[in-house]
Amino acid sequence: MFGWIFFGALLMAPIAFGMTREIRTARRAGGSERMLRTLAGRPGWRVMKPGEPWREYVPHYPWLDVPRSTTATGPGGDGREVTVARFIRLEQRRGLHWLVFHYELPGRVPMIRLERTWSAEALRVKVLAPGLYIPMAGDGRTPVLRDLVIATDLIDRLEALGAPAVSVQRDSVCFVYHPLPDRAEVGRYVDGLAALLPDLVRIAVATEAAPIAPDAQDSRGE
Numbered sequence: 001m002f003g004w005i006f007f008g009a010l011l012m013a014p015i016a017f018g019m020t021r022e023i024r025t026a027r028r029a030g031g032s033e034r035m036l037r038t039l040a041g042r043p044g045w046r047v048m049k050p051g052e053p054w055r056e057y058v059p060h061y062p063w064l065d066v067p068r069s070t071t072a073t074g075p076g077g078d079g080r081e082v083t084v085a086r087f088i089r090l091e092q093r094r095g096l097h098w099l100v101f102h103y104e105l106p107g108r109v110p111m112i113r114l115e116r117t118w119s120a121e122a123l124r125v126k127v128l129a130p131g132l133y134i135p136m137a138g139d140g141r142t143p144v145l146r147d148l149v150i151a152t153d154l155i156d157r158l159e160a161l162g163a164p165a166v167s168v169q170r171d172s173v174c175f176v177y178h179p180l181p182d183r184a185e186v187g188r189y190v191d192g193l194a195a196l197l198p199d200l201v202r203i204a205v206a207t208e209a210a211p212i213a214p215d216a217q218d219s220r221g222e
Contacts, residue, residue: 045074
């Protein structure tokens with residue numbers, strides 16, 4: 001009898017684990033929903049209407065082709081627009097969630113990316129050296145970007161803000177979290193991520209201005 005009970009417990013363990021994970025995710029989703037509506041209560045902020053167009057995140061994360069849920073938008077500390085949106089895809093009886101923070105910049109900047117493993121895989125980029133962040137820059141300048149980032153405390157500051165994936169390009173910066181962060185952190189992230197923008201822009205400009213190493217030029221030309 002004990003053997004059957006033990007065998008049944010083994011069979012049920014993955015199911016119980018999956019249910020616990022889904023309950024936790026559902027709670028975070030509900031908490032994020034409430035937090036977004038709380039954000040919309042800030043002066044000048046609002047919740048976007050269902051179906052209202054907003055696709056500024058697409059150049060940053062074109063793979064995020066899933067339905068957009070509640071979206072809050074309003075002015076940041078510098079007066080430029082900030083948008084926070086939740087995305088959800090139902091898959092195999094479970095929900096996958098992403099939370100996007102999008103910040104407008106005063107002008108165009110060169111493209112740099114700081115990918116997490118999961119976001120690099122979404123871009124179908126092969127991860128050769130796993131770490132908390134995978135730097136990416138165009139024209140063979142990824143080593144330059146990596147050195148510039150290492151020379152700062154940027155990674156530590158990002159980690160303190162939940163370690164989102166980062167994309168800087170055109171006239172905006174986009175951060176994406178997966179899975180959802182804790183609802184209590186969302187308001188803090190809005191202001192904390194904004195504080196990173198000057199350093200991200202500076203690093204992007206410095207990466208673009210740096211000379212390309214000869215070996216990088218050779219590999220680019222092959």
